[in-house]
Amino acid sequence: MSVRWMPASLKRSEAMAVVMILIRISFVILSFIFSPAVFAIPGGVLSSFSTPGDWPTGLAWDGRYLWCADAREGMIYALDREDGSVQEVFPSPASSPQGLAWGRGRLYIADGTTGTIYIFDVKTKRTERWYKLLGPSPRGLAWDNGGLWLVDDRRDVIYKLNPEDGTLIDYFKAPAGDAWGICFDGKYLWVSDRITDEIYMISTDGVVILSFKAPGPFATGLAWDGNFLWVNDFQDDVVYRMKRNDDEKYAVTDWRETIIEFTHRVQNLGPGRLEDVKVYIATPPDRLENQELLEIDFTPQPDSFTIDRWGQRVAICSFPEVNPGEQISAGYRAKARIGNLRYYLFPDKVGTLQDIPEEIVNKYLVNGSKYRIDNPSIKGVARKIIGSEKNPYWIARRIHKYVIENVRYEAAGGWDAAPVILKRGTGSCSESVFLFIALCRAAGLPARFEAGSLIRGDLTSIDYDNHRWAEVYLPKYGWVPFDPSIGGGHSPAGVARAVGRTDVIGGPHPGLFVTTHGGGDSEYLGWNYNSYATYTFREKCNVRAERWFLWDVPKR
Known part of the structure; x- marks a missing residue:
């Protein structure tokens, strides 16, 4: 703080006293500006x-x-x-x-x-x-x-x-x-x-x-x-x-900086040769409400970047061939700030279905091969769940309740379409999401999926499983996360924690990293998230593909 305006006759001690007074005044002003009473969120x-x-x-x-x-x-x-x-x-x-x-x-x-x-x-x-x-x-x-x-x-x-x-x-x-x-x-x-x-x-x-x-x-x-x-x-x-309540729609807490390494590896166990291998990598968004990408370095450097029909940025790494016994890897090392997002959803503040922007409606009410929203069983169940409800919040909550109570988590391999999940009563996280999105769209409520990785236990850990969840567009709030794969048997509070919060997506955890947003089939990622690899081969080939995230979160 400059004190050049002070009279020259002031002694050093007097000058310091004035400086301290000004500092205290500044502190009081800043304390008022940043006090909970000014920026109070619900519960402040x-x-x-x-x-x-x-x-x-x-x-x-x-x-x-x-x-x-x-x-x-x-x-x-x-x-x-x-x-x-x-x-x-x-x-x-x-x-x-x-x-x-x-x-x-x-x-x-x-x-x-x-x-x-x-x-x-x-x-x-x-x-x-x-x-x-x-x-x-x-x-x-x-x-x-x-x-x-x-x-x-x-x-x-x-x-x-x-x-x-x-x-x-x-x-x-x-x-x-x-x-x-x-x-x-x-x-x-x-x-x-x-x-x-x-x-x-x-x-x-x-x-x-x-x-x-x-x-x-x-x-x-x-x-x-x-x-x-x-x-x-x-x-x-x-x-x-x-x-x-307050005008604040959400709050983000527990910000932390982390290093995340992602690897997609393709191994050719032979005896033939892989050719024209391409690894498509979902590039994490630069900024979300609870995530900021500080830097990212790809290995190897992608041949190109593109954007799919859902607005997802994709890095493309090409490998001309992979001989028997060889393997290739592609991925990135990212530095990011992540936090826990919590929406404060008041049903009375949510707009109507008619308030949803036309571009959102046109993009996120369309059908898809995993949704089959024109299937009679999907349409019939959606009508039964919704009844006469018109509020988008309660429509989403009713569908969420139905899926978690009627679909038991089971990762059996493969991603079947929503009508199959509805009939079978079991499904992986992706399959529960497909059913949830299908029912939302059949009810006229735009929905899409979000995906990425979460910390599995220790702050330094490896995530092989990854996770996909849903987002619903609630007018006057925007895209709000819903995780429909938590399964039944939860307390009322446990069910609500899977709505509008990121700290329990995929189970309670200390950190979540989003890589992918999608509304359906992508021309580069297909129905996958995080990454996807394609290739051709001569003769018979036994191919093993793996991908994982390595988390390194400094202790506070």
């Missing part, structure tokens, strides 16, 4: 304050105060949401108050020890009614006009109860293994989980739509004040105010 913390007790559990909003339960003291506090100051305090009728909900001018209190709901009048400080619950471990409570939502963390179930007597209206499986807090924002439920440390937005029939990290290690109580989510954290003894 806007403010916080300490809880009055050290065992905070339930949280509720009555339109004026935040009501906070403390399980150790057995007390209920009314808090000013601006600064957390205690406006009122009284003993809870429950010996171990857990969930709180506000409805019809009364405070509903769940007792985690006795499994009882108390209906409490905060004005008269009297318990008006109480009733025993079905579940053994009541935690969070949330009011919904005409219903009371309850979380049972031992059964991993969310119940909807008649608030008058606790009789059951509905129930479904909780998002993950240890649900705790719950609130209702007028349309969706929000549920915190102690083990995953995530807060989930779910539909009122139990479908997990999105999630974000909880602000602390043990989120016990949730409340909705009409604008923001409020979260009690049992371990931090803090109440957090969080953003529910």
Whole structure:
């Protein structure tokens, strides 16, 4: 920072003091510009304050105060949401108050020890009614006009109860293994989980739509004040105010730099000779939301580069002949920055099918030999899955749910067409993707595939398997990843993690590298991804082809 404008009479110490003041001012300005409140994504913390007790559990909003339960003291506090100051305090009728909900001018209190709901009048400080619950471990409570939502963390179930007597209206499986807090924002439920440390937005029939990290290690109580989510954290003894939604469509975290080497090798085991060998290599994109290609060196240098009908750049390496007992290799060494991508998909923000650009429709609703979208079974199943649904998000989610529940993962070799996968009920990652894309296109929803490599275990590792997944075009969001090959048996949260996120594509992993985008058959890669080799031969030839990625990720 220049200080040449200072008067010459200033001493060195005075000059340094001025410099330090300017640095501090600059730091304050930068801190404001880059603060979470300015760039807050869904789940961003806007403010916080300490809880009055050290065992905070339930949280509720009555339109004026935040009501906070403390399980150790057995007390209920009314808090000013601006600064957390205690406006009122009284003993809870429950010996171990857990969930709180506000409805019809009364405070509903769940007792985690006795499994009882108390209906409490905060004005008269009297318990008006109480009733025993079905579940053994009541935690969070949330009011919904005409219903009371309850979380049972031992059964991993969310119940909807008649608030008058606790009789059951509905129930479904909780998002993950240890649900705790719950609130209702007028349309969706929000549920915190102690083990995953995530807060989930779910539909009122139990479908997990999105999630974000909880602000602390043990989120016990949730409340909705009409604008923001409020979260009690049992371990931090803090109440957090969080953003529910934002204009940001996605976030990328955990950026890391990596070296990736790709090799495609062709061996001629004889006795004949291979001729006119060509290796077509999918060139990784220069930039994606969560990937930046810093440099790439091919070995050998490609004879040419071209672009296929789907916009995929392809390097072509030619070898005139490969004699018996010889082998050739082609590939690259790439340096890249990769991160974990997470979309925040709000169904109400997704546009209509009519909002999809014409060029996307014309390109990604066409048929293909692996799709067979004109097949009666594909068309019939698509109609059955979709029903009367018009929202592109829910169309994609219904198809995704159908494929993961009806296609068991099995890599049996070969890539059969979608109608065969539908009939057989098993398939590899590519075959599940073919079926998913076929059903999406039959339903009028543009879809394509994306492919590449992921880190298999250790940061320095070899990936022989590679992976292909799908992308769906959601208007007002763009291309969003869906992995339909995760198979059945997952929790609701596990299913949702395969939608709009890259950190679990192909299974949980610390890194993913995208090489290929395609909508169908490529004039260079065929239905392959990463690479493809062609050749002719004289006499009989036994050919072995292999390809792999070598990952080298420096430790942080």
